[in-house]
Amino acid sequence: MPPRETVLKQIEGASRGFEALLDNDLVQAKQILSSDPDSAFHLVGLGLSAFLAAILSREDDELRNAQETLIRAETMANNEANAKRAKGETAGIFPGGTEYKLLTGDATIGQALIAIMSESYVEFVKAIWKMNKSYKIFMGIFKTVFPEDVSENDSLHDIFTRLNDRYLEQTTKPQPAVESSGGFFSSWGRKKPSAVAAPHLRHVSSSSAIPTLPSTSASNGDAAIAASAPVSELPSRSGSSTDLSTSFANKVTLADSAGNAEVDSYPSPLWANDPLTKLVISGAALGSGMFGLIFSMLPPKMRKMISWFGFSNSNRPVALKLLTIAASTGDDVHGYFASLTLVTFYGFLLLMSGWQASEPTYLRSLSTILGRVHDRFPNGTLWVLNRAKLARYERRSEDAVGIIVDALGREAKEGNSFREADSLLVFELSWLYLSQARFVETADAMERMCTLNSWSHATYIAIAAGALVDEINDQRRRGESPSAEIVERADKLLAKLRGLCGLKRVFGEKPVTEVFILRRLEAQKAKLERWIRAGRLKEGAKLWEVVRISNASELGLFWATIGGRSPASGIQKQIDLLSSFSPPPRFGPASSSVSPATPSSTLGRTETRSSTLSGNISRRRTSVASTTPSAAPIPPPSSATDDLDTTAEILQRDLLLGILYTAFGHYDSSHYALAIQFLDAVLAASPAEVGEEKWVVPFAGWHRAVVELKTGDAETKDMESAKAKEVWRRQMDRANGWLDQVLATGEYDMKTRLESRVLMLRDEIQMKKVKVGLA
Template identity: 30%
Template sequence: MSYSPHAAATQLASALRGFDHLFANEISSAKKVFASETDPFHLVGAGCLCFLEASLGLETSKMSEATRLLSLAEAGSRTALKTAAKSKSRASAAFPPGLEYEIANADTVVLLGITHALSESYMGYLQCIYAMNSAHGKFSKLYKTVFPNGLDSHTTPSITPFSWTPSVTPSPAVSPAITPKTSSSNLSLETSAFTSNSNKPAHPAAKPSLSFFSIAGRWGSGSSSPASSSTSSLSPPTPNGTLSVVEAGNPEEIQNLKNLIIAGTAFGFGLFNLVFSLLPKKAQSVAGLFGFAHSRRLALQALAVSAEYATEGEVHGVFAGLVLMTYHGVVLLLSGYQADEARIIREYEGVVRGIEARYPKGALWILNRAKILRMTYDSESAIRVLKGGLEETRKDAEGEHSEGFKQADTLLVFELAWIYLSQRQYIESAEAFIKLTELNSWSHGTYYFIAAGCHISLAHSDGVSPDEKEKYLNQAQRLLDAIPNLLDKRKMGGKELPTEVLIKKRLAFYKEKQKRRGGDEAKFAECIRISPADELGIFWNTHNRISPSIAEAHIKDWSALSPPVGIDSPYMARPPSTTTPDLDTPDELALRLLLLGIAHRSIGCVGIRIKNNSSASTEPASSSSSYIDTSGAAPESIVESTSSSFLFEELTPYADNTSACLRASRQLLSAAHALQSSIKVSTWIGGLAMFELAVLDLKEVEVEENNEKNGNSINPGSSADLKNRWKKALESARIKLDVAMALAPNSVDLSSRLDSRVVMLRDEIGMKAEMLGVTA
């Protein structure tokens, strides 16, 4: 076997057709393409497809097959790389022979490592670190080769997340360090590559240098046109000072290889850094023993560079876009507070729009379109998008593409189920969660637990007849009774999922409560008064982006339970007097306080989304964005105006009570934390309550700032005073996060989830401090 750039480029072009099928949900066609050849690119494609099926569906059988295929791809790419390294044949002087195989090899290594992290357990994280140890040197070497002067020197400023300049030259052992510039105006990522009318991103001409990019046609010529690559790509000056054309072969083939190398290196390096930056702190400490260093900011910057190539169909660019979408969605959902939410929405929207235009029926892009709508408080539109996407994939599955992307479709149903729950559409939510048991093999016990919670909520809804209440409780009991067998059958890597550990404890808790109260233990659903769906919803932060009317409905339901809460607000109900209280343990009382605190904060923050009456818009948002600036104002004053579910008219009735709700939220969350020493089972509540208090610290100042900008503040202060208030809030939030982590050791349920949320919120705090030019 000999190395040939032409053969490599031909193999790559064929494999890219398979990826096009994959991204368009045409799984059968993609599998046929990947199975047609045994070169590294096709092997990587087959392994990557199976990896996506495994990771998106969290299916053990698929994970085993993905590991097998990726191992074959890793061995094949390693062999091809060795062969190429011995060859004198090369596509151009722009890169060493076989560098494309080195990238393919690194791809397989990192994908193999990520499979271990999917368990959300510390052991899984440690296995991930161990597996990815071998990838560390690969990515550092590739980064140093392809980006010898760092990313900033050769990227379009408009797609750079932050205008940082590498402060040191990267070395194989340590990720390049970066130094943020002081100007907060630079903290912007505009994905112009996706919003431009052009099908290909524009790049500035690179400054003359001997770097990789000065001899790569894409950058040296300032054009992305494959046709221009053969005539404009020049080698470094020869000893006598002349220039010579060094491109050989088909210019489109050469360009494809260059795109792979640039986008692939940026993607792999960015993904590697991002994965480590998102690991819980305890796992990061172990990673430090391996000599790993990481930077979340540099990771996002590298992914943005790679994502530029998504509109050209370069596979790493598409995956980089998917990673950025996922990251933005997770930050918006779980961090609780964002230093610049409008910017994140714009970035998210830009990435989705660009890839969605190329693959309009791809379930992954439909999913992220819906997530944007959900994050901008337009849940009704999100539901329409998801239902429309599922209908399209159903039609495709019945057509020539008989095997759709079932795992991606499952994510649509999963997102739909949570949105239904957030909208208190309990029947639809329960049906969607049960539907998930038909679509994947992940924790069916968790799906049953949430669905049971939906039926419990229905049983205790206003206006429900005694017969209907009994029907809903019986259905909930049937689901709860089925859970133990489901949990025994389902273990990830021989270990229980953290969610399932929590569920087992809750089932035992309910049975003990029913027995203690003298009820029939076989009907323990009768004693459950706070829905298990709402409880698990806390971990997915379901209640943070609900409308004020839904938050009010929740408050009335939870406060109507006896005994009385003991903390007043404009929306609290008064429970009837009873000798047998609905809630009779510190666990339940603390859980109610936590939920009420989150719901009150949601109402208290509506002012952030209301502009002054003279410029507020009541028009529905366009399908492309839920942020509308009706007055040409600066980005920070963009109005959120959405269709039907969150109109301006719905917000304003709550505006007068925002201060009271914020005060109540602090009292409620503090009370939940104060019960921590008395809690027996739900030991996670104290740490999460402290996390929510940290979010509240930041949200309160954000509300004050918004009121002062809109002239609604009772006691407006100076800009210096506002800056000082922000500094105090940032300091207070950081202290509370330290307390939250101290209350969440490994033994606490879902502590790794809280750990990751704390990491994200710390980043947002750091971002806000940088924007303000303060230290906290």
């Protein structure tokens, strides 16, 4: 067991190493973390650095190295946790050895996450066992740090006050002589004073005697509650590892259980300059908060199943409070991971839940948490990425693109040893370009992904090829001949797509996206054969010539890139493109930019349409007020004349148009009525009309629920509360009805992903019910 002074130096060194990683210097991070082979702190940091690099690169060698490092780290930390130590020795104000038990939990959960990424069912079983072990470690430490527990009704002010009171009590007691002890457990749970109490805390009896920071003003002009804390400098790139925590103090915005914006003021932590206490409190809060958040997002059946392994605690508000404590307390690895977990969670909700009970609250929370850490690491890829994501969530896509392009350009000029993180930037850039309907740039970015990691090249290439086909079709829409260069690129990518599918395995199975891509590829090949048989194309025609609904659109739908938070210009361009295909859309006006006489042409070939955008629209139009799907069948399309030559393809377009018009509703709520018509048409389709594209109906049901909730927002915007309550009762009943139908649907593509979105949306509905007084 190393002496306390050595432990403190090890914590400081390991923190500097991990900070180098977060500042994109993986080489320096590895050098620092490899400099002390006898330090469990350094070894765990080295393992977690390898873990981050591995999950970003998806390279087998990286994963293997990370796993081996974390196993060594677990062994070393576990040995130190159980080593004999002097009687009265403490980890800050906690029992001696707690810091090493925490490191054991860190190393174990890292191993579990790596095992989950493997291709083996055996490794998956090991992952469950490792997760359970880590969970028990963290919950044991949690009970030591938070003996009174943390409830949903506890404010952050209450929690921090209790922690401060306990810290004050422990650090103002007389220090006993340190004696030899029989072992670690002899001191467990007993209150022991810190071996080194902060000088300004001695000989005081209450928190009122502690120096306070001056009160600050919030953005809305309200005065913040004065914070009791040791004074330290604001974070900076040149600051030490103990500078960050003070900047987290005073205020945070969280969504309460009713979805209200809850601004919770709280005192700064008194242990900000006590590395051991900070490490334990931050780690305990992160571990229990992260597990609680994960469990809260699992489907009920999955939650029940994992409870057999000892997992519990799925209260999301409590989990978010604990993660906020970790982020506000610790500037070690736990504090950083807590911040990263929070911004990822809020971003995921903003993008994937479709509708939020309190969108401004999530945006403020994400912005506040991100801003604090980004001030410390302005060039760190993980924080730059989330700055871009925040801009995207705020529908500032051009700003988001600029943030990423600037970061990639800077790294190309100055160098970046943490290149694995670039894949995150490029992947986000790909979706941003697609949301703007910048198809060639989308393809460029997705092709670049194949050089950055080895996850699913089939998925990257499918999206790239689909985006190029979209560009070809858009050039046709504008009356132009498709670019020979673009045609050649699309043809090459589609030709190699089949060979890429199935190369990657997850638990011995193909990734769900690749299963979908392969099935859609077969459908497109069957379409090519139909067109050749009909004399529409010659023998030897290429696949790109028949594709109209592309993989880029389909996978963009699954990733909430099509519609959602897209800019109005991108939405309009995608609507125009989809509306240019024959037969014309069944509802709504024809696109003003589409000419009925525009031919569907290919290089060296000309196709004629038997139907135009002006034909049959009025015959197919239904009442805007309709909210009940019509059972009228889709008029049969023709493979000899129509771009969309099956009812399944028409339904895919209906779904996409429904999603796009829903997204347009953010800019003009009158578009919601048109969205409802398209989505209802999909929901009314018969199994024969749907064919193999069974996924379109449940996805339409989920989006139909989203439209109900968005129309509720629009209707109640300026309405008095009593009337608004009745409107919300109706809208939420309808939304839940659509979600019930989704959950009752049998097997279809991307089912597990859609079901997770159902659960997220239901959580938001429940929060809104509480907020308006319906629960």
